[in-house]
Amino acid sequence: MASTIKDVAKMADVSISTVSRVINDSKPVSPEARRRVLHAIEVLNYKPNEVARSLVTKKSNLIGVIVEDIGSNFVSQILRGVEEVGRMYKYDILLSSSYGDMDTEVKFANLLAQKQVEGIIVISNLHNSKLEYKLEESKIPYVVISNFYEIEKFKANIDYEKASYEMVKNLIEKGHKNIASIAVRRDYDRTYEKQKVSGYDKAMTENGLETTELFVEDLNQESLEEVQEEILSEIKEKNITAIFTTFDTLAINVMNMLLDNNIKTPDDVSVTGFGGTTISEIYRPKLTTVKIPYYDIGAVSIRKILKSITDKETSFKKDVTLPAQIIECESVKTLND
Amino acid sequence: MASTIKDVAKMADVSISTVSRVINDSKPVSPEARRRVLHAIEVLNYKPNEVARSLVTKKSNLIGVIVEDIGSNFVSQILRGVEEVGRMYKYDILLSSSYGDMDTEVKFANLLAQKQVEGIIVISNLHNSKLEYKLEESKIPYVVISNFYEIEKFKANIDYEKASYEMVKNLIEKGHKNIASIAVRRDYDRTYEKQKVSGYDKAMTENGLETTELFVEDLNQESLEEVQEEILSEIKEKNITAIFTTFDTLAINVMNMLLDNNIKTPDDVSVTGFGGTTISEIYRPKLTTVKIPYYDIGAVSIRKILKSITDKETSFKKDVTLPAQIIECESVKTLND
DNA sequence: CTGTTAGCGCCTTCAC
DNA sequence: GTGAAGGCGCTAACAG
Numbered sequence: 001m002a003s004t005i006k007d008v009a010k011m012a013d014v015s016i017s018t019v020s021r022v023i024n025d026s027k028p029v030s031p032e033a034r035r036r037v038l039h040a041i042e043v044l045n046y047k048p049n050e051v052a053r054s055l056v057t058k059k060s061n062l063i064g065v066i067v068e069d070i071g072s073n074f075v076s077q078i079l080r081g082v083e084e085v086g087r088m089y090k091y092d093i094l095l096s097s098s099y100g101d102m103d104t105e106v107k108f109a110n111l112l113a114q115k116q117v118e119g120i121i122v123i124s125n126l127h128n129s130k131l132e133y134k135l136e137e138s139k140i141p142y143v144v145i146s147n148f149y150e151i152e153k154f155k156a157n158i159d160y161e162k163a164s165y166e167m168v169k170n171l172i173e174k175g176h177k178n179i180a181s182i183a184v185r186r187d188y189d190r191t192y193e194k195q196k197v198s199g200y201d202k203a204m205t206e207n208g209l210e211t212t213e214l215f216v217e218d219l220n221q222e223s224l225e226e227v228q229e230e231i232l233s234e235i236k237e238k239n240i241t242a243i244f245t246t247f248d249t250l251a252i253n254v255m256n257m258l259l260d261n262n263i264k265t266p267d268d269v270s271v272t273g274f275g276g277t278t279i280s281e282i283y284r285p286k287l288t289t290v291k292i293p294y295y296d297i298g299a300v301s302i303r304k305i306l307k308s309i310t311d312k313e314t315s316f317k318k319d320v321t322l323p324a325q326i327i328e329c330e331s332v333k334t335l336n337d
Numbered sequence: 338m339a340s341t342i343k344d345v346a347k348m349a350d351v352s353i354s355t356v357s358r359v360i361n362d363s364k365p366v367s368p369e370a371r372r373r374v375l376h377a378i379e380v381l382n383y384k385p386n387e388v389a390r391s392l393v394t395k396k397s398n399l400i401g402v403i404v405e406d407i408g409s410n411f412v413s414q415i416l417r418g419v420e421e422v423g424r425m426y427k428y429d430i431l432l433s434s435s436y437g438d439m440d441t442e443v444k445f446a447n448l449l450a451q452k453q454v455e456g457i458i459v460i461s462n463l464h465n466s467k468l469e470y471k472l473e474e475s476k477i478p479y480v481v482i483s484n485f486y487e488i489e490k491f492k493a494n495i496d497y498e499k500a501s502y503e504m505v506k507n508l509i510e511k512g513h514k515n516i517a518s519i520a521v522r523r524d525y526d527r528t529y530e531k532q533k534v535s536g537y538d539k540a541m542t543e544n545g546l547e548t549t550e551l552f553v554e555d556l557n558q559e560s561l562e563e564v565q566e567e568i569l570s571e572i573k574e575k576n577i578t579a580i581f582t583t584f585d586t587l588a589i590n591v592m593n594m595l596l597d598n599n600i601k602t603p604d605d606v607s608v609t610g611f612g613g614t615t616i617s618e619i620y621r622p623k624l625t626t627v628k629i630p631y632y633d634i635g636a637v638s639i640r641k642i643l644k645s646i647t648d649k650e651t652s653f654k655k656d657v658t659l660p661a662q663i664i665e666c667e668s669v670k671t672l673n674d
Numbered sequence: 675c676t677g678t679t680a681g682c683g684c685c686t687t688c689a690c
Numbered sequence: 691g692t693g694a695a696g697g698c699g700c701t702a703a704c705a706g
Contacts, residue, residue: 004683015693020685027686030691045474052683053389056698060388070416070616076407083407083434092452093432097420106514114387115429137382249619256621278408279619282586284593341699352677357701367675393682540700679704681699 003044011040025046054116063302064094064112065234066105066131068124073277074294075123078145081298082121089306091118109134112314119143119305123300127151127190141308143301147191156300158324160192163290164199167326168244172207175335176242178268179204180212180234182254184219185245196246196274212238216250224253226301232261241269241335248273248280251287255331266333276327293322340381348377360385389454401431401449401641403442403468405461410614412460415482418635420457426643428455439465446471456480456642458635464488464527478645480638484528493637495661497529500627501536504663505581506607509544512672513579513607516541517549517571519591520583521556522548533583533611549575553587561590569598578606578672585610585617588624592668603670613664622667630659 005023009016014033021027022037028035040046054060063086067075068102083093094117094185098104105128112120120135120142127148135142143154171179181200183193197213204211209274214231216223231254234240245251255265265285273280276291342360346353351370358364359374366374391397400423404412431454435441442465449457457472457479458663466483472479480491508516520530532671534550541548551568553560568591571577582588588610593601595627602608602622609615613628637657 005685006683016684017686017693018691022691024685028691033691047447047451049392049453049683051388051397051453052698053476053685054388054698055386055392055683055700056685058698071410071414072413073408073410076413079407079432082432083432084436087433092448095416095420096424097417097432097433099421110384111429114384116388171668218614252619259621278410279616282589282616284596353700354677354702355675358676359702363701365675370676383697386699389682389683391703392684393701409699593689676706677704678706680702683691684698685696687694687696689694 012036060116064117077294078204078298081295155319160195161199163324164196169202185215270332288332291325349373397453401454415632415635418632492656497532498536500661522552572638585612607669626671
C-alpha cells in the first residue's frame, strides 16, 4: 500500500494539516517542521493521491477527448496540440474513440462527465446532435472540431474559401487555364467543402476561366472509381491541365487513378491536395497542398476550454481564424506557354 | 452544481445507502424504494461521481499510456487496440506524450501513479531505464512496447526473424537471387533489427545465396542519403534485383531514392517493407510488406495488464507471439528466368 | 430489506 | 505557526 498523508504526519511528528501545507505551499510552516515533513515524504516516497485531492478541491485536471478514430493522421496532429498545451496547464487527456458510432459518443460524454472532466473536446465528423445536446446540458465547456462548420460552436479553423482561392490563383499564375475541381459531395452544403469549391469558383471566374466542378460521393477509393470515367473524359474534352482537390487523400487517389490511365503527375496533369497531412510529404511526387495547422487547431481549442474553465463564462465566443499555408511541391507543373 | 447521492436520497425519501444499492445493484432493494430512487435519479439527472467512487473503492478504472509521439501511425494503431479492449472492461485511457524526452516520461509515470492509474502502457523507443526503474518500484502493472527486445519484460510481438525469413524466401521463390538487405544500424544489437537481418541471412544462406547487408544509421531521409552512393554502387556491381528493408518508411525512402536515380520499382528493382502501416497501401507501387499486427499488440498488452490487476501477480510472465502476415503487393516483381 | 456509521485521502476553516 | 474537526461524494460493514 502506498503511504498516505497520515503516514507522513506521523513520521514527521506533525499534524496532517501541516503536511498538507508544505505539499501545497498554502500557508507558512516553520522551517523545522517543513524540514521534517520533507524528509518523511522523501523516506516514505509519498505521492499525494490525486483522486482524493480532486474530490475535495473539485478539480480533476482532466480534459476529456472524444475522437471518431485515433488512427487518422489529422486527429493525432490535433491531439498533439491538445496534449501539449493541456500539459502546460497541468491537464491530462482522457481519451476515448467512438469509431464512428453516435450512441457511443453520447455514452462517452456521460462517462467523461462522471469522471469529472473539466472540459471536453470532440474531434468527429459524425454531426451528432444528440451529443451536442448532452454536452450543452452538462454545462461542461466543450469544443467540437469537425468538417461541419455549422456544428462548430466555437471555430478555430482556417478560412477555407480564401485558402482555396489562393491555391487556384497560384495554379492560374503558373499558366494553368483549364482547371477542374474535385470535391466531396456528401453533406456538401453543411461542410467546409462548400467554401473550398467557392474559393475555386471565385479564382476561376475572377480570371474569366470556365469552371469544371467534379464530385466524388465520399472520400474513399470506391467513390472515386464510380466517377472515374467522367473525370477522365472531362480531362480529355476540356484539356484539363490541373486538378484542385479538397483533400490530400483525394489528391493521392486521383494521382493513382491518373497513373493507372497513363496520365502522369505533374507532367500531364497537375494535382493539388488539401490538408498537409504526412502523406503529402511522403508520396511522390510530393504534393502541392494547403497546410491546415492541425496542431494549432488543437492548441487553440484547448486554450478556449481552459479559458472557459477559469472565466466561468462559456457564452463568450470569439472565433479564431488560423492562417493556412500553401506548400508548393512537385505535383504542380509550371506551364510555359 | 450537479446533484449528489444525498439529493437523490432526500427526494426518494430513503437513505443514501439505498440509493447506492440501486446504483450498484449490490444488494436487494424493495421494488417500491427502487422505483422512487430511479425516479429521483431521472428527475435530478443524477450521475454518480466517479472520483468519489474511486476514492473509496480504490479502483480508478484508468490505464495510463505514455507514448513517445501520438503522431506516428503505428502508435495510433496500437492505441486502437488498447483503447478498444480497455473499454470492454470499462477502463479509460489517460494519454501522455513525451515527445522523446526521457525525464518527461519519468515525470509522467509519477503523475499517472498519483492519478491512481491501475496500469501503465509505454509505447516508446527511448530505452529509458530510469523509467523502468520507476515503474518497477511503483508496483503498478505495466507493459513496454518498443523496438528493443531487451526492454520488453513482457513480449507481445511477432517473430521478427521468422517473418523476415519468410519474406526473403518469398523473394527467392519469385526468382530473385541477388537480394540486398537494408537495416537500421542504430542500437542494432539491442533492437529487433538484429532478428530481421538474421532472418534475411538465414533465408539467403539456406539457398546458397550471397548476402549483401547494407545499413542506414537512422530511419530518417538524411541517413539514407549518406549511404546512397554505396547502395547504388552495390546494386550495380552485384546486379541486385530485390531489396529487403526493415521498415515501411525505409522502403518508401529507398524507392524514392531509386526513382531519383532512374531505377524503377518493381521493374528494375523490387523492394519490400516491414510494418504494414497505412503508408504501405497508399504509396504507389503498393508495398509488399510484413504486416505487424499493431492493433493486436495493443490489445494483448492491455489484456496482460488487466490480468495482472485481477490476479495480483505481475510476476507470471508468458510472452505472446503474434502471427505476422506477408502482404504481397506491387513493389515486387516475379522474375521469369 | 433498510438506515446508521465509519471511513477512503485530502484540504480547509477555525480556534489556539 | 499549528492541530482538531468537518466534509468532499460515495461504498461497505453493521445492526436492526
